[in-house]
Amino acid sequence: MIDFSVDPEFQKKLDWMNQFVREECETMDLLFPEQGAQFDPNYTAARRHLKPLQEQVKAQGLWACHLGPHLGGPGYGQVKLALMNEIIGRSPWAPVVFGTAAPDTGNAEILALFGTPDQKQRYLGPLMAGEIVSCFSMTEPQGGADPGEFTCSARREGDEWVIEGEKWFSSNAKFATFLLVIAVTDAEAKLTERMSMFIVPTDTPGIEILRNVAIAGDFDPENGHHAHIRYNSVRVPLDHMLGNPGEGFKVAQARLGGGRIHHAMRTVGICQRALDMMLERAVSRRTRGRMLGDHQLVQAKIADSIIALEQFRLLVLKTAWLIDEVEAGRLPHGAARNHIGMCKVGLATLYHDVVGRALEVHGSLGISLDMPLAKWYGGHMALAFADGPTDVHRSQLARAYLKKAVPADGLFPREHIPTRTAAALARYPDARDG
Ligand SMILES: Cc1cc2nc3c(=O)[nH]c(=O)nc-3n(C[C@H](O)[C@H](O)[C@H](O)COP(=O)(O)OP(=O)(O)OC[C@H]3O[C@@H](n4cnc5c(N)ncnc54)[C@H](O)[C@@H]3O)c2cc1C
Numbered sequence: 001m002i003d004f005s006v007d008p009e010f011q012k013k014l015d016w017m018n019q020f021v022r023e024e025c026e027t028m029d030l031l032f033p034e035q036g037a038q039f040d041p042n043y044t045a046a047r048r049h050l051k052p053l054q055e056q057v058k059a060q061g062l063w064a065c066h067l068g069p070h071l072g073g074p075g076y077g078q079v080k081l082a083l084m085n086e087i088i089g090r091s092p093w094a095p096v097v098f099g100t101a102a103p104d105t106g107n108a109e110i111l112a113l114f115g116t117p118d119q120k121q122r123y124l125g126p127l128m129a130g131e132i133v134s135c136f137s138m139t140e141p142q143g144g145a146d147p148g149e150f151t152c153s154a155r156r157e158g159d160e161w162v163i164e165g166e167k168w169f170s171s172n173a174k175f176a177t178f179l180l181v182i183a184v185t186d187a188e189a190k191l192t193e194r195m196s197m198f199i200v201p202t203d204t205p206g207i208e209i210l211r212n213v214a215i216a217g218d219f220d221p222e223n224g225h226h227a228h229i230r231y232n233s234v235r236v237p238l239d240h241m242l243g244n245p246g247e248g249f250k251v252a253q254a255r256l257g258g259g260r261i262h263h264a265m266r267t268v269g270i271c272q273r274a275l276d277m278m279l280e281r282a283v284s285r286r287t288r289g290r291m292l293g294d295h296q297l298v299q300a301k302i303a304d305s306i307i308a309l310e311q312f313r314l315l316v317l318k319t320a321w322l323i324d325e326v327e328a329g330r331l332p333h334g335a336a337r338n339h340i341g342m343c344k345v346g347l348a349t350l351y352h353d354v355v356g357r358a359l360e361v362h363g364s365l366g367i368s369l370d371m372p373l374a375k376w377y378g379g380h381m382a383l384a385f386a387d388g389p390t391d392v393h394r395s396q397l398a399r400a401y402l403k404k405a406v407p408a409d410g411l412f413p414r415e416h417i418p419t420r421t422a423a424a425l426a427r428y429p430d431a432r433d434g
Contacts (some may be wrong), residue, residue: 010080016060017087021094024053028093035218036225038096039133039175053097054130064099064108064128066258068327071112072120073128077327078320082265086313089269099128102386103136103171105262106255107180110197114243114251123178123199135176135202137229138252141168145389147182147249148191152231154183154198161185161198161241163234166210173227174212176202181231182248195248199240206234216378257340259387261323264316264343267351267383268309270376274358275305277373281361292361301357312343312350319343338400341393348384355380 006014032038032046041047057063065081067073075081088094095101104127111124126132143149152165163183173179178201185196200207207229214224243251282293282302292298322336359366359373366373384390412419425431 006083010076010083013060013062014083014087017062017084020056021087021091024056025088025091025094025097028053028097029091032093035214035220035223036172036175038093038101039172039225041133041175050093050097054099057098062098064130066100066105066262067108067112067128070327071109072124073108073112078261078323079317081262082268082316082320085262085265086269086272089266090273095266096130099130100262102259102262104134106259107134107136109258110180110242110251110255113254114197114247116239118239119199119242126177132177133172133175135170135173135179135227136255137167137170137173137179137181137200139168139170141166141228145392147195147252150182150184150195152181152183153187154185154196156185156238157235159238160235161196161238163198163200163206163231163236165231167227167229167231169213169226170229171226173202173209173229174225178202179207179229180242182252183231185245185248189246192249193246195252196245197242197248197251198236199242200231200234200236204234204236206232208232215382217375217382256387257323257336260340260344261316261319263383263387264312264319264347267347268313268316271305271309271312271350271354274355274373274376275302275309277371278302278305278354278358278361281358298361301361305354305357308350308353312346315339315346316343338397341397341400344387344393345390345397348380348390351376351380351383 028046028049031049032043034043037043037046054063061074062084064073065075065084068075068077084098085100088098088100108124108127111120111127115124123134127134138147139145140150140152143151152163152167154161154163156162163181165183167181170179178199181198181200182195183198184194186194208231210228210230212222212224213226213228214221215226218224279293279302282298283291285292287295293302319336319339319342322331322339325331326333326335355373355376359371359377362371362373365371368374408414410419414420
Protein backbone atom coordinates (compact mmCIF):
# COMPACT_ATOMS: atom_id res chain seq x y z
CA MET A 1 0.00 0.00 0.00
CA ILE A 2 2.82 2.40 0.84
CA ASP A 3 5.31 2.55 -2.00
CA PHE A 4 8.50 4.63 -1.89
CA SER A 5 9.66 3.86 -5.40
CA VAL A 6 9.88 6.55 -8.07
CA ASP A 7 8.49 5.79 -11.50
CA PRO A 8 11.34 5.16 -13.95
CA GLU A 9 10.36 7.94 -16.37
CA PHE A 10 10.38 10.53 -13.61
CA GLN A 11 13.59 9.08 -12.16
CA LYS A 12 15.26 9.86 -15.50
CA LYS A 13 14.23 13.51 -15.07
CA LEU A 14 15.59 13.54 -11.51
CA ASP A 15 18.87 12.04 -12.73
CA TRP A 16 19.12 14.74 -15.37
CA MET A 17 18.40 17.40 -12.74
CA ASN A 18 20.96 15.99 -10.36
CA GLN A 19 23.74 16.26 -12.88
CA PHE A 20 22.55 19.62 -14.23
CA VAL A 21 22.32 21.26 -10.78
CA ARG A 22 25.77 20.02 -9.76
CA GLU A 23 27.43 20.99 -13.03
CA GLU A 24 25.58 24.14 -14.05
CA CYS A 25 23.72 25.70 -11.11
CA GLU A 26 26.58 25.19 -8.66
CA THR A 27 28.84 26.78 -11.27
CA MET A 28 26.52 29.81 -11.27
CA ASP A 29 26.89 29.91 -7.46
CA LEU A 30 30.64 30.21 -7.89
CA LEU A 31 30.63 32.66 -10.78
CA PHE A 32 27.97 35.00 -9.38
CA PRO A 33 27.97 34.73 -5.57
CA GLU A 34 26.96 38.34 -4.82
CA GLN A 35 23.98 38.72 -2.53
CA GLY A 36 20.72 38.87 -4.45
CA ALA A 37 22.50 38.28 -7.78
CA GLN A 38 19.93 35.64 -8.76
CA PHE A 39 17.12 38.21 -8.78
CA ASP A 40 18.83 41.25 -10.30
CA PRO A 41 17.42 41.80 -13.81
CA ASN A 42 20.19 44.34 -14.54
CA TYR A 43 23.09 41.98 -13.81
CA THR A 44 23.79 41.41 -17.48
CA ALA A 45 26.70 38.96 -17.18
CA ALA A 46 24.71 36.69 -14.88
CA ARG A 47 21.56 36.98 -17.04
CA ARG A 48 23.60 36.04 -20.12
CA HIS A 49 24.62 32.77 -18.43
CA LEU A 50 21.21 32.21 -16.90
CA LYS A 51 19.03 32.34 -20.01
CA PRO A 52 20.48 29.30 -21.85
CA LEU A 53 20.26 27.25 -18.64
CA GLN A 54 16.60 28.20 -18.21
CA GLU A 55 16.01 27.15 -21.83
CA GLN A 56 17.49 23.71 -21.09
CA VAL A 57 15.19 23.36 -18.07
CA LYS A 58 12.18 24.35 -20.20
CA ALA A 59 13.16 21.84 -22.89
CA GLN A 60 13.13 19.12 -20.23
CA GLY A 61 9.59 20.13 -19.15
CA LEU A 62 10.91 21.01 -15.68
CA TRP A 63 10.30 24.77 -15.69
CA ALA A 64 8.12 26.42 -13.00
CA CYS A 65 6.71 23.13 -11.73
CA HIS A 66 5.25 24.66 -8.55
CA LEU A 67 1.90 25.25 -10.29
CA GLY A 68 -0.10 22.22 -11.32
CA PRO A 69 -2.26 22.04 -14.46
CA HIS A 70 -5.34 23.13 -12.45
CA LEU A 71 -3.60 26.51 -11.99
CA GLY A 72 -2.32 26.74 -15.54
CA GLY A 73 1.17 25.40 -14.79
CA PRO A 74 3.03 22.27 -15.90
CA GLY A 75 3.50 20.86 -12.35
CA TYR A 76 3.36 17.20 -11.40
CA GLY A 77 2.04 17.65 -7.86
CA GLN A 78 3.80 18.20 -4.56
CA VAL A 79 5.33 14.73 -4.12
CA LYS A 80 7.25 14.98 -7.36
CA LEU A 81 8.01 18.63 -6.63
CA ALA A 82 9.46 17.53 -3.28
CA LEU A 83 11.86 15.16 -5.05
CA MET A 84 12.79 17.91 -7.51
CA ASN A 85 13.25 20.52 -4.79
CA GLU A 86 15.61 18.23 -2.85
CA ILE A 87 17.95 18.53 -5.80
CA ILE A 88 17.26 22.23 -6.38
CA GLY A 89 17.96 22.90 -2.67
CA ARG A 90 21.67 22.19 -3.21
CA SER A 91 22.25 25.49 -4.96
CA PRO A 92 21.14 29.12 -4.29
CA TRP A 93 20.94 29.74 -8.05
CA ALA A 94 18.98 26.58 -8.88
CA PRO A 95 15.49 27.86 -7.88
CA VAL A 96 15.88 30.74 -10.36
CA VAL A 97 17.26 28.43 -13.06
CA PHE A 98 14.19 26.20 -12.58
CA GLY A 99 11.66 29.07 -12.25
CA THR A 100 10.70 28.07 -8.70
CA ALA A 101 12.23 30.83 -6.57
CA ALA A 102 10.43 32.38 -3.60
CA PRO A 103 8.66 34.74 -3.29
CA ASP A 104 7.70 34.49 -7.00
CA THR A 105 6.33 30.97 -6.52
CA GLY A 106 3.81 32.00 -3.87
CA ASN A 107 2.97 35.19 -5.71
CA ALA A 108 2.30 33.22 -8.89
CA GLU A 109 0.08 30.87 -6.90
CA ILE A 110 -2.20 33.63 -5.61
CA LEU A 111 -2.30 35.40 -8.97
CA ALA A 112 -3.38 32.09 -10.51
CA LEU A 113 -5.97 31.51 -7.78
CA PHE A 114 -7.43 35.01 -7.40
CA GLY A 115 -6.31 37.04 -10.44
CA THR A 116 -8.67 38.40 -13.09
CA PRO A 117 -7.88 37.41 -16.70
CA ASP A 118 -6.31 40.85 -17.20
CA GLN A 119 -4.16 40.59 -14.03
CA LYS A 120 -3.02 37.13 -15.10
CA GLN A 121 -2.04 38.35 -18.53
CA ARG A 122 -0.17 41.42 -17.23
CA TYR A 123 1.55 39.93 -14.21
CA LEU A 124 1.28 36.15 -13.98
CA GLY A 125 2.31 35.48 -17.58
CA PRO A 126 5.66 37.35 -17.43
CA LEU A 127 6.29 36.04 -13.90
CA MET A 128 5.83 32.40 -14.94
CA ALA A 129 8.00 33.01 -18.01
CA GLY A 130 10.82 34.22 -15.73
CA GLU A 131 10.86 37.63 -17.43
CA ILE A 132 10.20 39.63 -14.26
CA VAL A 133 10.65 39.39 -10.49
CA SER A 134 7.96 40.14 -7.87
CA CYS A 135 7.76 41.00 -4.19
CA PHE A 136 5.35 40.17 -1.37
CA SER A 137 5.01 43.12 1.00
CA MET A 138 3.20 42.10 4.16
CA THR A 139 5.30 42.26 7.36
CA GLU A 140 5.32 45.63 9.11
CA PRO A 141 8.12 47.10 11.22
CA GLN A 142 5.93 47.39 14.33
CA GLY A 143 3.66 44.47 13.50
CA GLY A 144 6.00 41.57 12.77
CA ALA A 145 4.20 38.31 12.43
CA ASP A 146 0.89 39.54 13.81
CA PRO A 147 -1.56 40.90 11.20
CA GLY A 148 -3.66 42.22 14.08
CA GLU A 149 -0.95 44.88 14.54
CA PHE A 150 -0.85 45.98 10.89
CA THR A 151 -1.50 49.66 10.24
CA CYS A 152 -0.53 50.14 6.58
CA SER A 153 -3.88 51.10 5.07
CA ALA A 154 -5.61 51.72 1.77
CA ARG A 155 -8.52 54.13 1.34
CA ARG A 156 -10.69 54.48 -1.69
CA GLU A 157 -10.65 57.86 -3.48
CA GLY A 158 -12.79 57.94 -6.64
CA ASP A 159 -11.58 55.23 -8.97
CA GLU A 160 -8.31 54.68 -7.11
CA TRP A 161 -7.00 53.05 -3.93
CA VAL A 162 -4.48 55.13 -1.97
CA ILE A 163 -1.96 53.14 0.10
CA GLU A 164 -0.30 54.69 3.12
CA GLY A 165 2.11 53.08 5.58
CA GLU A 166 5.30 51.05 6.03
CA LYS A 167 6.38 47.48 5.34
CA TRP A 168 9.43 45.58 6.55
CA PHE A 169 11.51 42.79 4.97
CA SER A 170 9.81 42.99 1.57
CA SER A 171 12.28 40.64 -0.15
CA ASN A 172 13.43 41.53 -3.66
CA ALA A 173 11.47 44.82 -3.77
CA LYS A 174 14.48 46.51 -5.37
CA PHE A 175 14.44 44.02 -8.25
CA ALA A 176 10.69 43.65 -8.60
CA THR A 177 8.39 44.82 -11.39
CA PHE A 178 5.40 44.69 -9.03
CA LEU A 179 4.69 44.36 -5.32
CA LEU A 180 1.80 42.51 -3.73
CA VAL A 181 0.85 44.73 -0.80
CA ILE A 182 -1.61 43.80 1.92
CA ALA A 183 -3.27 46.82 3.53
CA VAL A 184 -6.08 47.52 6.01
CA THR A 185 -9.20 48.60 4.13
CA ASP A 186 -11.73 48.28 6.96
CA ALA A 187 -10.17 48.79 10.40
CA GLU A 188 -13.48 47.95 12.14
CA ALA A 189 -13.94 44.56 10.48
CA LYS A 190 -12.85 41.32 12.14
CA LEU A 191 -9.22 40.41 11.54
CA THR A 192 -9.81 37.98 8.69
CA GLU A 193 -11.83 40.59 6.76
CA ARG A 194 -9.88 43.72 7.68
CA MET A 195 -7.34 43.74 4.84
CA SER A 196 -7.20 43.65 1.05
CA MET A 197 -4.40 42.70 -1.35
CA PHE A 198 -3.12 45.10 -4.02
CA ILE A 199 -0.92 44.69 -7.06
CA VAL A 200 1.37 47.73 -7.09
CA PRO A 201 3.73 48.27 -10.06
CA THR A 202 7.09 49.39 -8.66
CA ASP A 203 7.23 52.46 -10.89
CA THR A 204 4.13 53.89 -9.15
CA PRO A 205 4.94 57.30 -7.58
CA GLY A 206 5.20 57.35 -3.76
CA ILE A 207 7.04 54.04 -3.23
CA GLU A 208 10.08 54.84 -1.09
CA ILE A 209 12.62 52.17 -0.21
CA LEU A 210 14.06 53.45 3.08
CA ARG A 211 16.75 50.74 3.31
CA ASN A 212 17.60 47.37 1.85
CA VAL A 213 18.32 45.34 4.96
CA ALA A 214 21.02 42.65 4.79
CA ILE A 215 20.95 39.38 6.73
CA ALA A 216 23.43 36.77 7.98
CA GLY A 217 25.28 35.34 5.01
CA ASP A 218 25.15 38.61 3.02
CA PHE A 219 28.45 40.38 2.50
CA ASP A 220 27.46 44.05 2.38
CA PRO A 221 25.33 45.32 5.30
CA GLU A 222 24.03 48.31 3.31
CA ASN A 223 23.13 46.38 0.18
CA GLY A 224 20.74 43.68 1.31
CA HIS A 225 17.56 42.76 -0.52
CA HIS A 226 14.92 42.86 2.21
CA ALA A 227 13.35 46.29 1.84
CA HIS A 228 11.98 48.58 4.51
CA ILE A 229 9.43 50.46 2.39
CA ARG A 230 7.29 53.51 2.96
CA TYR A 231 4.16 53.81 0.84
CA ASN A 232 3.50 57.57 0.58
CA SER A 233 -0.04 57.94 -0.79
CA VAL A 234 0.63 55.34 -3.46
CA ARG A 235 -2.27 55.32 -5.93
CA VAL A 236 -3.43 52.29 -7.89
CA PRO A 237 -6.56 51.88 -10.04
CA LEU A 238 -9.46 49.86 -8.62
CA ASP A 239 -8.68 46.92 -10.87
CA HIS A 240 -5.34 46.45 -9.06
CA MET A 241 -6.95 44.72 -6.11
CA LEU A 242 -6.20 40.99 -6.04
CA GLY A 243 -9.33 39.17 -4.84
CA ASN A 244 -12.26 41.04 -3.34
CA PRO A 245 -12.24 43.83 -0.73
CA GLY A 246 -11.57 42.27 2.69
CA GLU A 247 -10.07 39.11 1.20
CA GLY A 248 -6.41 40.08 1.74
CA PHE A 249 -5.94 37.71 4.68
CA LYS A 250 -7.43 34.80 2.73
CA VAL A 251 -5.26 35.59 -0.32
CA ALA A 252 -2.12 35.82 1.84
CA GLN A 253 -2.90 32.54 3.60
CA ALA A 254 -3.23 30.78 0.26
CA ARG A 255 0.43 31.46 -0.60
CA LEU A 256 2.03 30.63 2.72
CA GLY A 257 1.50 26.85 2.84
CA GLY A 258 3.26 26.37 -0.49
CA GLY A 259 6.16 28.59 0.56
CA ARG A 260 6.69 26.68 3.79
CA ILE A 261 6.67 23.24 2.21
CA HIS A 262 8.96 24.35 -0.64
CA HIS A 263 11.50 25.68 1.88
CA ALA A 264 11.26 22.34 3.69
CA MET A 265 11.87 20.39 0.49
CA ARG A 266 14.93 22.46 -0.33
CA THR A 267 16.22 22.13 3.24
CA VAL A 268 16.51 18.38 2.62
CA GLY A 269 18.80 19.17 -0.32
CA ILE A 270 21.09 21.58 1.48
CA CYS A 271 21.32 19.32 4.54
CA GLN A 272 22.16 16.34 2.33
CA ARG A 273 24.97 18.41 0.85
CA ALA A 274 26.22 19.35 4.34
CA LEU A 275 26.09 15.67 5.35
CA ASP A 276 28.10 14.69 2.26
CA MET A 277 30.70 17.29 3.24
CA MET A 278 30.79 15.94 6.79
CA LEU A 279 31.40 12.41 5.49
CA GLU A 280 34.13 13.55 3.10
CA ARG A 281 35.93 15.41 5.88
CA ALA A 282 35.60 12.48 8.27
CA VAL A 283 37.47 10.19 5.89
CA SER A 284 40.00 12.83 4.79
CA ARG A 285 41.40 14.35 7.99
CA ARG A 286 43.53 12.58 10.54
CA THR A 287 43.94 13.50 14.20
CA ARG A 288 45.62 11.61 17.06
CA GLY A 289 46.63 8.84 14.69
CA ARG A 290 43.10 8.16 13.44
CA MET A 291 40.75 9.52 10.83
CA LEU A 292 38.11 11.90 12.17
CA GLY A 293 35.49 9.32 11.26
CA ASP A 294 37.13 6.83 13.62
CA HIS A 295 36.38 9.07 16.62
CA GLN A 296 33.11 8.15 18.26
CA LEU A 297 31.85 11.72 18.78
CA VAL A 298 32.27 12.39 15.07
CA GLN A 299 30.45 9.12 14.35
CA ALA A 300 27.63 10.27 16.63
CA LYS A 301 27.35 13.54 14.68
CA ILE A 302 27.19 11.62 11.42
CA ALA A 303 24.65 9.06 12.65
CA ASP A 304 22.40 11.68 14.27
CA SER A 305 22.48 13.72 11.04
CA ILE A 306 21.61 10.72 8.85
CA ILE A 307 18.66 9.82 11.08
CA ALA A 308 17.34 13.37 11.43
CA LEU A 309 17.59 13.96 7.69
CA GLU A 310 15.77 10.73 6.84
CA GLN A 311 13.02 11.47 9.39
CA PHE A 312 12.52 14.96 8.06
CA ARG A 313 12.58 13.78 4.44
CA LEU A 314 9.79 11.32 5.21
CA LEU A 315 7.78 14.05 6.95
CA VAL A 316 8.16 16.33 3.92
CA LEU A 317 7.11 13.58 1.52
CA LYS A 318 4.08 12.67 3.62
CA THR A 319 3.10 16.35 3.82
CA ALA A 320 3.49 16.69 0.05
CA TRP A 321 1.29 13.62 -0.40
CA LEU A 322 -1.36 15.09 1.94
CA ILE A 323 -1.40 18.33 -0.08
CA ASP A 324 -1.83 16.36 -3.31
CA GLU A 325 -4.71 14.40 -1.74
CA VAL A 326 -6.40 17.63 -0.64
CA GLU A 327 -6.00 19.12 -4.11
CA ALA A 328 -7.42 15.97 -5.67
CA GLY A 329 -10.45 16.28 -3.36
CA ARG A 330 -9.75 12.97 -1.58
CA LEU A 331 -9.04 14.71 1.73
CA PRO A 332 -10.85 17.73 3.18
CA HIS A 333 -9.51 21.28 2.94
CA GLY A 334 -7.00 21.91 5.74
CA ALA A 335 -6.03 18.23 6.14
CA ALA A 336 -2.36 19.05 5.48
CA ARG A 337 -2.21 22.13 7.76
CA ASN A 338 -0.66 20.50 10.83
CA HIS A 339 1.91 18.68 8.74
CA ILE A 340 2.91 21.89 6.96
CA GLY A 341 3.44 23.41 10.44
CA MET A 342 5.57 20.40 11.44
CA CYS A 343 7.72 20.92 8.33
CA LYS A 344 8.08 24.63 9.08
CA VAL A 345 9.28 23.95 12.64
CA GLY A 346 11.37 20.92 11.70
CA LEU A 347 13.25 22.55 8.85
CA ALA A 348 14.94 25.15 11.03
CA THR A 349 15.99 22.53 13.59
CA LEU A 350 17.32 20.13 10.97
CA TYR A 351 19.16 22.90 9.16
CA HIS A 352 20.72 24.12 12.42
CA ASP A 353 21.75 20.65 13.57
CA VAL A 354 23.09 19.13 10.35
CA VAL A 355 24.82 22.23 8.96
CA GLY A 356 26.14 23.04 12.46
CA ARG A 357 27.62 19.55 12.87
CA ALA A 358 29.19 19.64 9.41
CA LEU A 359 30.71 23.01 10.26
CA GLU A 360 32.10 21.67 13.54
CA VAL A 361 33.67 18.64 11.87
CA HIS A 362 35.47 21.05 9.50
CA GLY A 363 36.86 23.12 12.41
CA SER A 364 38.34 26.51 11.53
CA LEU A 365 37.96 25.74 7.84
CA GLY A 366 34.24 25.21 8.45
CA ILE A 367 33.71 28.64 9.98
CA SER A 368 35.81 30.31 7.28
CA LEU A 369 34.22 31.75 4.15
CA ASP A 370 36.37 29.33 2.14
CA MET A 371 33.60 26.82 2.72
CA PRO A 372 29.84 27.45 2.26
CA LEU A 373 28.92 26.10 5.71
CA ALA A 374 29.23 29.30 7.76
CA LYS A 375 26.98 31.18 5.35
CA TRP A 376 24.46 28.34 5.39
CA TYR A 377 24.59 28.20 9.18
CA GLY A 378 23.33 31.81 9.37
CA GLY A 379 20.59 30.84 6.93
CA HIS A 380 18.80 28.54 9.35
CA MET A 381 17.45 31.47 11.35
CA ALA A 382 16.34 33.22 8.16
CA LEU A 383 14.28 30.15 7.33
CA ALA A 384 12.98 30.01 10.89
CA PHE A 385 11.46 33.50 10.49
CA ALA A 386 10.48 33.62 6.80
CA ASP A 387 6.79 32.77 6.27
CA GLY A 388 6.14 33.24 10.01
CA PRO A 389 8.28 32.47 13.08
CA THR A 390 8.84 28.87 14.07
CA ASP A 391 7.49 29.53 17.56
CA VAL A 392 4.09 30.52 16.18
CA HIS A 393 3.84 27.24 14.25
CA ARG A 394 5.02 25.25 17.24
CA SER A 395 2.32 26.85 19.32
CA GLN A 396 -0.39 26.42 16.64
CA LEU A 397 0.50 22.76 16.23
CA ALA A 398 0.30 22.09 19.95
CA ARG A 399 -3.04 23.92 20.21
CA ALA A 400 -4.50 21.94 17.31
CA TYR A 401 -3.69 18.69 19.10
CA LEU A 402 -4.72 20.02 22.53
CA LYS A 403 -8.12 20.92 21.08
CA LYS A 404 -8.71 17.24 20.27
CA ALA A 405 -7.34 15.95 23.57
CA VAL A 406 -9.92 14.51 26.03
CA PRO A 407 -9.41 15.13 29.79
CA ALA A 408 -9.11 12.10 32.09
CA ASP A 409 -12.40 11.05 33.72
CA GLY A 410 -11.12 10.75 37.26
CA LEU A 411 -8.17 11.58 39.46
CA PHE A 412 -5.72 9.46 37.50
CA PRO A 413 -4.80 9.36 33.80
CA ARG A 414 -6.48 6.76 31.54
CA GLU A 415 -3.14 4.94 31.34
CA HIS A 416 -2.87 4.60 35.19
CA ILE A 417 -1.75 0.99 35.60
CA PRO A 418 -3.41 0.17 38.97
CA THR A 419 -6.78 1.51 37.70
CA ARG A 420 -6.48 -0.39 34.44
CA THR A 421 -5.39 -3.57 36.24
CA ALA A 422 -8.41 -3.33 38.55
CA ALA A 423 -10.65 -2.96 35.50
CA ALA A 424 -9.00 -5.94 33.82
CA LEU A 425 -9.50 -8.06 36.96
CA ALA A 426 -13.13 -6.96 37.16
CA ARG A 427 -13.54 -8.24 33.59
CA TYR A 428 -11.70 -11.52 34.15
CA PRO A 429 -12.00 -12.20 37.93
CA ASP A 430 -10.58 -15.75 37.57
CA ALA A 431 -7.69 -14.82 35.29
CA ARG A 432 -4.98 -15.15 37.94
CA ASP A 433 -6.38 -18.31 39.57
CA GLY A 434 -4.23 -21.41 39.66
C1 LIG B 1 14.87 35.95 5.03
C2 LIG B 1 13.54 36.56 5.29
C3 LIG B 1 12.74 36.92 4.22
C4 LIG B 1 11.51 37.52 4.46
N1 LIG B 1 10.75 37.91 3.39
C5 LIG B 1 9.58 38.54 3.59
C6 LIG B 1 8.83 39.03 2.49
O1 LIG B 1 9.22 38.86 1.35
N2 LIG B 1 7.67 39.70 2.75
C7 LIG B 1 7.23 39.91 4.01
O2 LIG B 1 6.17 40.51 4.16
N3 LIG B 1 7.91 39.46 5.10
C8 LIG B 1 9.09 38.80 4.91
N4 LIG B 1 9.82 38.36 5.98
C9 LIG B 1 9.37 38.68 7.32
C10 LIG B 1 8.83 37.49 8.08
O3 LIG B 1 7.57 37.15 7.59
C11 LIG B 1 8.85 37.91 9.55
O4 LIG B 1 10.20 37.91 9.95
C12 LIG B 1 8.03 37.00 10.41
O5 LIG B 1 6.67 37.08 10.12
C13 LIG B 1 8.24 37.34 11.89
O6 LIG B 1 8.06 38.70 12.14
P1 LIG B 1 9.20 39.47 12.96
O7 LIG B 1 10.49 39.17 12.29
O8 LIG B 1 8.83 40.89 13.10
O9 LIG B 1 9.20 38.75 14.34
P2 LIG B 1 8.17 38.96 15.59
O10 LIG B 1 6.78 38.91 15.11
O11 LIG B 1 8.63 40.19 16.32
O12 LIG B 1 8.50 37.70 16.40
C14 LIG B 1 9.73 37.59 17.15
C15 LIG B 1 9.64 36.40 18.07
O13 LIG B 1 8.58 36.60 18.99
C16 LIG B 1 7.97 35.35 19.29
N5 LIG B 1 6.56 35.36 18.84
C17 LIG B 1 5.98 36.22 17.98
N6 LIG B 1 4.68 35.92 17.81
C18 LIG B 1 4.43 34.86 18.58
C19 LIG B 1 3.26 34.07 18.84
N7 LIG B 1 2.09 34.33 18.24
N8 LIG B 1 3.39 33.01 19.67
C20 LIG B 1 4.57 32.72 20.26
N9 LIG B 1 5.70 33.44 20.07
C21 LIG B 1 5.63 34.49 19.24
C22 LIG B 1 8.77 34.29 18.55
O14 LIG B 1 9.80 33.80 19.37
C23 LIG B 1 9.34 35.07 17.38
O15 LIG B 1 10.49 34.45 16.83
C24 LIG B 1 11.06 37.74 5.78
C25 LIG B 1 11.87 37.34 6.85
C26 LIG B 1 13.10 36.77 6.62
C27 LIG B 1 13.95 36.40 7.80
